[in-house]
Amino acid sequence: MTHRKKPWILGVCLAVALAGCAQKQNASQLTIWHWMSDREDVFQELANRYHASTGVSVRFQLFAPSDAYSQKVKAAAQTSTLPDIFGILGEKRDFASFILSGHVANLAAEVDAGEGSWRKVLFEKPLLMNEFMAGNSYGVGVGTYGIPIDVMNIQFVYNKELFRQAGLDPGKPPATWKEFLSASAKLKEKGIQGLVSGWGEIWMIECLASNFASNIMGEEKVLATLRGKVPYTDSDWIRVLKFFQEMREQGVLADGVVTMINKRAEQLFANGQAAFAMNGSWCVNVYHGMNPNLDYGVMLPPRVSNAYPQVIWGGAGSSLMVNEKSSRKKQAIDFLQWLTAKDQQVYLAAQTRNLPSNREALVDLHPILAEFANGMDRAVHPSLLPLAEFPLVTEAFTKGIQSILIGEKTPEEVAEEVQALKERELQKQSARNKQS
Amino acid sequence: MRFKDQLENYLFVLPAIILFAVFSIYPFLKVFQLSVYEWDGISSMMRFVGLANFWDIFRHNGVWWTSVWNAIYITLLALTFQNILALLLALACDKGIRGGHVYRVIFYLPPVLSGIVVGLIWSWIYDGNYGLLNHWLKAIGLDSLTRSWLSDPKTALTSVAVIHMWKGFGWGFVILLAGLQNIPRELYEAARVDGASGWQVFKEVTVPMMIPVFILVAILTVLGTMQIFDIIISTTGGGPGYHTEVPVTRILSTMTGTSQFGYACAEGIMFGILLLLVSLFQMRIGKTFRQAP
Numbered sequence: 262m263t264h265r266k267k268p269w270i271l272g273v274c275l276a277v278a279l280a281g282c283a284q285k286q287n288a289s290q291l292t293i294w295h296w297m298s299d300r301e302d303v304f305q306e307l308a309n310r311y312h313a314s315t316g317v318s319v320r321f322q323l324f325a326p327s328d329a330y331s332q333k334v335k336a337a338a339q340t341s342t343l344p345d346i347f348g349i350l351g352e353k354r355d356f357a358s359f360i361l362s363g364h365v366a367n368l369a370a371e372v373d374a375g376e377g378s379w380r381k382v383l384f385e386k387p388l389l390m391n392e393f394m395a396g397n398s399y400g401v402g403v404g405t406y407g408i409p410i411d412v413m414n415i416q417f418v419y420n421k422e423l424f425r426q427a428g429l430d431p432g433k434p435p436a437t438w439k440e441f442l443s444a445s446a447k448l449k450e451k452g453i454q455g456l457v458s459g460w461g462e463i464w465m466i467e468c469l470a471s472n473f474a475s476n477i478m479g480e481e482k483v484l485a486t487l488r489g490k491v492p493y494t495d496s497d498w499i500r501v502l503k504f505f506q507e508m509r510e511q512g513v514l515a516d517g518v519v520t521m522i523n524k525r526a527e528q529l530f531a532n533g534q535a536a537f538a539m540n541g542s543w544c545v546n547v548y549h550g551m552n553p554n555l556d557y558g559v560m561l562p563p564r565v566s567n568a569y570p571q572v573i574w575g576g577a578g579s580s581l582m583v584n585e586k587s588s589r590k591k592q593a594i595d596f597l598q599w600l601t602a603k604d605q606q607v608y609l610a611a612q613t614r615n616l617p618s619n620r621e622a623l624v625d626l627h628p629i630l631a632e633f634a635n636g637m638d639r640a641v642h643p644s645l646l647p648l649a650e651f652p653l654v655t656e657a658f659t660k661g662i663q664s665i666l667i668g669e670k671t672p673e674e675v676a677e678e679v680q681a682l683k684e685r686e687l688q689k690q691s692a693r694n695k696q697s
Numbered sequence: 698m699r700f701k702d703q704l705e706n707y708l709f710v711l712p713a714i715i716l717f718a719v720f721s722i723y724p725f726l727k728v729f730q731l732s733v734y735e736w737d738g739i740s741s742m743m744r745f746v747g748l749a750n751f752w753d754i755f756r757h758n759g760v761w762w763t764s765v766w767n768a769i770y771i772t773l774l775a776l777t778f779q780n781i782l783a784l785l786l787a788l789a790c791d792k793g794i795r796g797g798h799v800y801r802v803i804f805y806l807p808p809v810l811s812g813i814v815v816g817l818i819w820s821w822i823y824d825g826n827y828g829l830l831n832h833w834l835k836a837i838g839l840d841s842l843t844r845s846w847l848s849d850p851k852t853a854l855t856s857v858a859v860i861h862m863w864k865g866f867g868w869g870f871v872i873l874l875a876g877l878q879n880i881p882r883e884l885y886e887a888a889r890v891d892g893a894s895g896w897q898v899f900k901e902v903t904v905p906m907m908i909p910v911f912i913l914v915a916i917l918t919v920l921g922t923m924q925i926f927d928i929i930i931s932t933t934g935g936g937p938g939y940h941t942e943v944p945v946t947r948i949l950s951t952m953t954g955t956s957q958f959g960y961a962c963a964e965g966i967m968f969g970i971l972l973l974l975v976s977l978f979q980m981r982i983g984k985t986f987r988q989a990p
Contacts, residue, residue, distance in 0.1 A: 328953060352956070354956065355739060358740045362741050462934065516826045517824060519848045520933040520937055660939060664938040667848065667849070669850055
């Protein structure tokens with residue numbers, strides 16, 4: 262080899278190496294990105310079944326944990342390399358941003374085709390979480406932009422054995438706030454810890470606070486607060502915060518709950534180290550893995566008022582979206598329709614012990630899961646509201662509740678801080694609107 | 698040199714330059730660009746806001762400054778306790794104590810463990826109900842001191858700092874031990890012949906010879922500790938309230954929690970400038986010490 266040829270050979274090698282970095286695309290294969298590491302095998306089995314029945318091959322690609330997945334999807338959106346089907350994690354504003362950037366297909370025509378046969382089999386609210394109505398504050402066109410593949414709601418679970426030890430009736434869990442405090446006091450007398458939950462993950466605090474708020478003041482007043490018409494210093498909001506203060510003062514909470522991740526909280530409840538847990542319907546699978554003999558039941562979060570219907574946090578567990586720019590859009594929609602059909606949903610629910618998104622698949626459910634399923638009609642979620650709170654305000658509100666739980670601040674102090682931040686955010690929004 | 702030869706030379710370094718430009722220079726410049734925009738990380742539309750993000754951090758973002766203070770607090774603890782412990786252990790090993798090689802391995806184990814794993818193990822030690830620390834305190838009759846260490850605002854930050862110091866002292870130990878072993882033994886012998894005590898030998902021989910190493914360890918400690926992140930995420934998540942928030946957790950929560958990419962970039966730049974200033978200050982101090990007679 263002559264000396265002169267070396268640069269050219271090197272250049273060719275470099276070009277070949279860089280070309281090798283390009284992702285190999287199979288024109289007839291559907292690609293789905295997801296973050297659900299516990300469902301990888303089940304998805305693979307479903308992909309095999311779909312291939313056997315239609316001849317279309319489906320490739321599920323797992324990217325976990327969910328934070329890493331979320332970043333990957335955002336980066337792929339920037340480079341227009343999203344797969345045929347993907348999920349969007351995060352708030353509704355993130356979902357809206359994906360839609361406005363032209364990455365998500367509107368499935369309204371398919372969902373409502375044939376007198377809405379697809380829509381009819383799906384749980385209403387989880388589907389609504391994937392829809393945008395006329396006049397929504399995000400500026401997104403009316404439509405259905407995602408399909409839930411499973412659903413969830415968050416309720417309280419209680420340990421029946423610990424109830425018996427404290428002389429409580431395991432067949433009659435506390436329904437009201439007063440009953441809840443009374444039961445917690447009896448448990449405490451027996452040296453049993455009360456409520457455990459992953460309140461180190463602040464969104465779980467938001468769940469309970471929103472339950473209280475809806476129960477006390479109803480959706481209209483909550484919406485008025487989001488619009489800035491009702492301040493957080495309003496007596497109803499102070500009352501919401503005071504329930505957390507009361508929980509602290511009455512010793513209702515398990516030790517360390519304020520910085521606890523939910524996995525740790527699940528361990529404590531599964532091992533009988535706390536009598537109550539606030540957790541999502543996914544917990545059935547988790548507790549089964551941790552302690553298959555755990556004797557527990559499901560109860561609604563204690564009712565704090567009779568003024569408005571009691572609601573729980575819930576909706577879509579996982580939703581999948583179709584890439585608007587995909588050349589296999591039609592096949593992708595067909596696959597989602599197949600995935601949410603009864604047979605596949607029954608299989609998914611049985612294998613993963615999660616609630617199916619298809620109402621017709623509520624058969625042979627685990628008894629605890631069936632109890633969770635009964636709560637779906639009460640489910641609400643911030644994504645179902647026509648507008649959202651400023652993220653910084655939500656963070657300040659939930660962090661403020663943490664401060665109340667550690668006795669550092671009073672409900673009034675937290676309410677004032679949150680309101681001050683809210684006003685600042687409203688001013689910033691107003692300035693932005695004027696500019697644009 | 699002929700043009701073709703020059704071209705050939707450049708071609709050889711081209712891959713490295715391309716990689717450096719793509720993965721280092723471009724992201725670095727991009728952060729500066731994004732910091733003057735309002736952007737959610739998804740949308741193709743970005744709104745130019747000038748220095749408003751920086752102004753907001755300075756003027757209104759009290760939580761950010763709390764997080765900076767928390768990081769400084771942990772750093773000060775690490776600079777003192779962690780490095781003093783590392784120095785004492787390095788001195789002991791340098792003296793040739795029995796089983797010194799075993800200790801070296803043991804002391805170097807914590808730094809090579811994952812921060813997340815370390816955090817989870819210590820969460821169990823600190824647990825208010827079933828934690829080892831409370832168990833030991835009860836065993837020696839100090840029941841009154843038991844608490845939920847990571848949830849109590851009075852102890853949360855210091856508890857996290859202890860985990861960080863436990864994980865980090867091995868680095869300092871290895872570097873300091875290497876520094877100690879590079880000091881010529883003749884200097885010690887000469888000092889002893891002159892009748893110097895152990896303290897005098899340490900003060901007059903060891904410390905002056907070790908100043909460059911001390912500076913290196915101090916800079917690494919400051920840079921490493923100010924960027925503490927994984928231990929916080931796996932123990933407290935920044936809570937309770939904002940008591941264990943540090944700049945990196947704030948940047949992350951601004952970026953992924955509230956989808957303010959531009960603002961998060963501005964926070965990153967502010968934090969980078971802060972680290973740069975601290976490092977320059979340390980280097981200046983080190984230079985002064987080296988020049989001192």
